[in-house]
Structure formats: structure tokens, C-alpha cells
Amino acid sequence: MAATSAVVLSAAARRISRSAAVASSGGGAHLLSAATRRMSSSCSASSSSIITLERVRGDEEGPVEWIASSQAFDAAGYRWRIKYDPNGNSWNESNECISIFVELADDIKGPRQEVKDPVQFKLSLLDRAGNPSPKYCRSNDASFFVDGQARFQDFIRWKDLEESGCLKDDSFMVRCDITVIKKWAEDDDNVSVDSASSRVVVPPSDLHRHLYDMLWKKQGVDVAIDVSGETFEARGWLLAARSPAFEAELLAAPKEKAPGGGAVAVRRRVEIGGMEPRVFKALLHFMYTDALPPSMMEEEEEKHGAVAMARDLLAAAHRYKLERLKLLCEEMLCRCIDVDTVAGTIAVAEQHGCGALEAACAEFLARPGNLKAVMETEGYEKIKANPTMMELIMKQLV
Structure with missing residues (x-):
């Protein structure tokens, strides 16, 4: 089955006071089309959402914790919300980038639904004509949606956005494609015990996704x-395990006092x-x-x-x-x-x-x-x- 929806998010840019920051939905979120059929093979439900982000620059430095949020919208059989952080996390210490998050929203009919099938997300920066820019497309591997949020922490740097040619009237558009991969037939009423047990699926390993998330989390980093x-921050034990050549560089690197007074007191540079x-x-x-x-x-x-x-x-x-x-x-x-x-x-x-x-x-x-x-x-x-x-x-x- 397939669904298409559109949601508009108005948000502030990198430098703006909280009083000037406004998040709203332009035209709301609505289901434009949907088609469902029963089938006995694997299928998927997918949707596309267009997000408009307005850049507003002011003289004051905006609060680091400020995040804009869209209204909830229906897509691929679930309710979602887009969040936009102009002070996004980055792999280096400058944080001059935009972060975008896609997360499940509370259902208007009750509690938040649980997504039981693998989900794939793709974010694409659109040019002025509304076409995806191949250089600025970000996607994840289809995986089980266990933590309720897909994170695109380093979606695009502000410098790259300003040089991309995608800004129009001081705003830019991002397309979000959501695909929920349906695993099983929905029309088998008489299922034997053997066939029912065969429907128990061990999901593919998502270790790489958890390790990828570690790139953004600063806890435990001990290498600059x-x-x-x-400057990039990382965990020395992982780099040493992956590359003996890198391990040799780490062992020869000087130590320094780690900033912030966290759990790691000393790090290598x-x-x-x-x-x-x-x-x-x-x-x-x-x-x-x-x-x-x-x-x-x-x-x-x-x-x-x-x-x-x-x-x-x-x-x-x-x-x-x-x-x-x-x-x-x-x-x-x-x-x-x-x-x-x-x-x-x-x-x-x-x-x-x-x-x-x-x-x-x-x-x-x-x-x-x-x-x-x-x-x-x-x-x-x-x-x-x-x-x-x-x-x-x-x-x-x-």
C-alpha cells in the first residue's frame, strides 16, 4: 500500500532569538491518497513529505537547545512528526550544521502506535525547482524502529546550504520519504502451527546503527x-580495534586534559x-x-x-x-x-x-x-x- 502526504514546517535559522522563533504547520498535514490491498507476499507502505524551512537571521545568538517541530501527519499507516534543530550536532566541535529528526507522534485516537516492521527514511534537499539534489540526500538502512526516532544529525552544514543554490526567498525545502516494509500476508485466516512459527523473524543485525549513533554522543570520547x-572526537578503543595502523598513531599521541570535566579525565590528541x-x-x-x-x-x-x-x-x-x-x-x-x-x-x-x-x-x-x-x-x-x-x-x- 502507498500513501502520500505533505507537511510544512516553518523554522528559524542558526542565529535568532527565541522570541523570533516560530514553528507552525502551513496548510496542516493531510493524507492526499492511499490505496490498500491484501496480498500474500512482502509489500511496503511508503509516503513522501515536503518540509519548508524558513531561514530567519537575527542579531542575537539563538538558544542552543531550541528545536522546531511540525504538527503530526499521517504517512505509511502511522503518525509522524518532523523536528528541526538549526544548532545541530556534528562530528567535529564547530556544530555548524542542521539536524533533522523523524519521530513517531501520539495517535489522535489513543497512545502512540508501535511500528513492528522495518522502516527506511530518506531526506533530500530540494533545489529551487523542487527536485532532489543528489549531493544532499541522506538515508538509512531499513531497520526495526526500536527507539521511536530516526536521526539525521549532520544533514547539511550551513556553509554547504548557503552555497548549494537551493535557498529561495531565504528558505529551503526538504523531502522526507518514509517506507514501512510489510513482511507478511494479511489474508491467511487458517494458519498452521508450523507456518505460524515460521513467521518468527530474527531481524538483521543493527549493530552498525548503534555504533553510528555513538559518533554523535560525546560520552566516553577519549581521542581528539x-x-x-x-577537530573530530572519537573512541580510541574502536579505532584501535579497526586499524592497527591507527592504533600505532594513538599510542604515540600525546595526552591532554579532557575538556568539560566528564567521565574521561584524559584524552589523546x-x-x-x-x-x-x-x-x-x-x-x-x-x-x-x-x-x-x-x-x-x-x-x-x-x-x-x-x-x-x-x-x-x-x-x-x-x-x-x-x-x-x-x-x-x-x-x-x-x-x-x-x-x-x-x-x-x-x-x-x-x-x-x-x-x-x-x-x-x-x-x-x-x-x-x-x-x-x-x-x-x-x-x-x-x-x-x-x-x-x-x-x-x-x-x-x-
Whole structure:
């Protein structure tokens, strides 16, 4: 079954006094369409909500704890509410970002419903024409909704929002897609004991989601990592367990008094050179979750940015001996090989010992017309100066 709804949330921006902050629903939340059918196979209920967020800037610094909330709306068979925090949490200490939360709301007919099926959420920043911007789409893996809230803590940085071209009349729109995955048939009235027991499902592991949440929680962090002017906080035991190379850096790092007077009295400070903050952020995401950031997967439509990120992250994975991450980046680069990217990708593959990626580049160059097209680009001189690659190309041409 499917449902579509629209909700409008008016909210204040990063710097505004509480008296100026107003949260309201424009036009309310209403169910536009719904269709339900009984079926004997897996199905899903999904909905899309459009949220309008108004930026209002004032002279006063807004209260850090201020959060705007939409009115409750119906979607995918449940009631939801969107919350917006202009002073969002971030992986670093600057907190210059926006956080958006999707949570269950109290039902008008009674207590809050429990979602018993896996739920997937996707937030997309919309451009001025109302189309999703692939670079600023955030989603989570479908998982059981056990804590009543989906958190997109680092949805977008204020700096990135202002440079995105998505602001219109000092406001921006976010689309929220909610999908509830229905597991079982609803029309079996005579179910045997055996078939009933077979409906007991052990959910997939959501350890990665809990570890991901730890990125945002400051309790227990004992490492400060400086990367090109930005500072990230993490837990040393997790980084050491994931990467022996990182463990060596932690052991050699100086200790300092931890700020705030929390449970951790002393922390280590690590300085990492030769890496951009955005790359380290993706590296840290992988070390906590064993997966690429969703934003990186969605950016693949913007090939130039995706290729640059994958190359840099592959180099970081090689540096910290994260073989799975290295292979994930190698796979992404294989999918992005074209006339413009092949020369640079060959150089990265050779530098970091990626044999499969080198072979994929050679195969691409051996296809009719590709080598001739590449010969007209500036990158061809790099390929011609690489005897190993030229040998691979010749083998493909034979």
C-alpha cells in the first residue's frame, strides 16, 4: 500500500532569538491518497513529505537547545512528526550544521502506535525547482524502529546550504520519504502451527546503527583528531580495534586534559596530515559502521565529485590498512571509468596496488573508440608513460 502526504514546517535559522522563533504547520498535514490491498507476499507502505524551512537571521545568538517541530501527519499507516534543530550536532566541535529528526507522534485516537516492521527514511534537499539534489540526500538502512526516532544529525552544514543554490526567498525545502516494509500476508485466516512459527523473524543485525549513533554522543570520547583545521572526537578503543595502523598513531599521541570535566579525565590528541576533513569524516563513518556513508553512494550520479572522493578515500584506506574500505572504493571507481576519469584512476590504481581496477581501466581503453577518445585528452600522456598499463592495453587489443 502507498500513501502520500505533505507537511510544512516553518523554522528559524542558526542565529535568532527565541522570541523570533516560530514553528507552525502551513496548510496542516493531510493524507492526499492511499490505496490498500491484501496480498500474500512482502509489500511496503511508503509516503513522501515536503518540509519548508524558513531561514530567519537575527542579531542575537539563538538558544542552543531550541528545536522546531511540525504538527503530526499521517504517512505509511502511522503518525509522524518532523523536528528541526538549526544548532545541530556534528562530528567535529564547530556544530555548524542542521539536524533533522523523524519521530513517531501520539495517535489522535489513543497512545502512540508501535511500528513492528522495518522502516527506511530518506531526506533530500530540494533545489529551487523542487527536485532532489543528489549531493544532499541522506538515508538509512531499513531497520526495526526500536527507539521511536530516526536521526539525521549532520544533514547539511550551513556553509554547504548557503552555497548549494537551493535557498529561495531565504528558505529551503526538504523531502522526507518514509517506507514501512510489510513482511507478511494479511489474508491467511487458517494458519498452521508450523507456518505460524515460521513467521518468527530474527531481524538483521543493527549493530552498525548503534555504533553510528555513538559518533554523535560525546560520552566516553577519549581521542581528539585534528584534520586540516577541523577537530573530530572519537573512541580510541574502536579505532584501535579497526586499524592497527591507527592504533600505532594513538599510542604515540600525546595526552591532554579532557575538556568539560566528564567521565574521561584524559584524552589523546592526534594530528593527521595529507587528508581533507571530508575524507576523514567518511573514513570515520566506515570505521564505526563498516559501510560507506549513504551520501557518498548517492553522490555517484555526480560522477566528478564521486570519483574524487573515492580516490581520496581509497588512499586513506590504504594508509590505515582498511582492506574492505579499499575494495569498496575500488568497486565504485570501476563503475565510474570513462574517457575523462580513466587516466587519473589508472594512476591511483597503480599507486595503491589495485590490480582489479587497473585491469578494468585497460579493458575500457581496449574497447573500440575509447582509446582514440582518450588520446585527445591531457591524461593520455600519463597513460603513455605507464609501461605496465600499455602492456595491459596491448593484451586486451590482441
